[in-house]
Amino acid sequence: MAITDTFRIDLPDNWHEVPIEPDDFRRHVLGIFDEAEWRSVPPVERRRVELFVERVVADLRRADARFASVLLENVAESEAGAGDGGLVVAGVTVAIMSREQLGSEVPLTAEVMHMAMSSTDDRPKDETQSRTRTTNIEPPAIIELPVGRVVRLVRLMERGGPKDVSRFFTETYLVPMPDDFERLLMVQFATPQVEDARPYSDLFAAVARTLHCYRVGEPTTL
Numbered sequence: 001m002a003i004t005d006t007f008r009i010d011l012p013d014n015w016h017e018v019p020i021e022p023d024d025f026r027r028h029v030l031g032i033f034d035e036a037e038w039r040s041v042p043p044v045e046r047r048r049v050e051l052f053v054e055r056v057v058a059d060l061r062r063a064d065a066r067f068a069s070v071l072l073e074n075v076a077e078s079e080a081g082a083g084d085g086g087l088v089v090a091g092v093t094v095a096i097m098s099r100e101q102l103g104s105e106v107p108l109t110a111e112v113m114h115m116a117m118s119s120t121d122d123r124p125k126d127e128t129q130s131r132t133r134t135t136n137i138e139p140p141a142i143i144e145l146p147v148g149r150v151v152r153l154v155r156l157m158e159r160g161g162p163k164d165v166s167r168f169f170t171e172t173y174l175v176p177m178p179d180d181f182e183r184l185l186m187v188q189f190a191t192p193q194v195e196d197a198r199p200y201s202d203l204f205a206a207v208a209r210t211l212h213c214y215r216v217g218e219p220t221t222l
Contacts, residue, residue: 007185009094010210011069020065020093022057029053032072041074045087051166052192055159056091063095063186090191090200092207098183107181110142110149113174117151133158137169137197147211150175154201156194169197171204177213187211 011017018028030053038046049072060068071090099108106112117140138154151174159166168190175185189204191197 006214007066007094008210008212008214009067009092009187009207011092011207012071014073015069015071015092017067017069020060020068022060025060025068026053026057029056029070029072032070033074037074041087048166048192049087049089051159052089052091052168052190055157055166055168055192056093056190059093059095059188063093064097064101065093065095067094068092087193089193090189090203092187092189092204095186095188096177096183097186099181102184108176108184109181110151110174110176113151113176113184114140114142117153117174131159145173145175145209145211147175147213150208157190166192167194168192169194169200171201171208173208173211175211175213185211185213 016028016032019025030050033041041049056068056070059065069092071088073088075086075088099106102108104112104116135156135158136154137156138152141152142149143152144150153170153172153174155170155172157168157170159168169192170188170190172189173185173187175187177183177185187208189200189207191200193200
């Protein structure tokens with residue numbers, strides 16, 4: 001059986017591929033802007049970017065990450081239209097998870113992952129148990145992409161206490177690896193700009209459709 005050993009995902013030119021080592025990721029992303037550019041960013045927005053970076057760093061420490069990319073731009077009002085200027089912030093990470101890592105006794109098919117995600121209680125937990133709360137914006141769904149049948153999760157993540165909450169819109173695609181279903185590709189998009197979730201979701205969905213998995217020996221265009 002030919003085993004899938006790599007993947008491709010196409011991103012717009014204004015996205016930055018960044019290191020997946022957590023400390024290098026933090027340094028690289030915050031270095032996209034120089035000090036003069038950061039001075040033009042309101043402190044509240046800069047803090048939101050910093051919290052977003054720390055959120056992605058936490059994910060990179062937990063997952064077997066293979067790829068990360070970030071969109072970070074300061075769009076001038078003259079470019080975006082009156083009143084619409086400001087930061088554009090988003091990121092994507094790609095990780096590979098094995099059946100053993102996930103503690104599954106059955107193959108990682110789309111149906112299995114959908115059942116597991118649908119049975120997960122996403123209600124906010126007591127603050128003494130966890131400072132992270134995850135809420136499904138849409139029910140977990142199996143969808144068809146060019147890469148195959150995948151599970152899509154659309155969620156709101158909140159971290160922190162009642163007086164200091166950071167919120168992130170996330171869209172995750174769980175992609176069974178097309179070999180023996182022993183592994184899955186987890187493609188997770190996120191933005192701290194939850195007020196603009198719809199256009200970001202459209203962007204994330206368009207990028208997800210470019211995902212392609214390659215088997216050993218299969219010609220690639222990487």
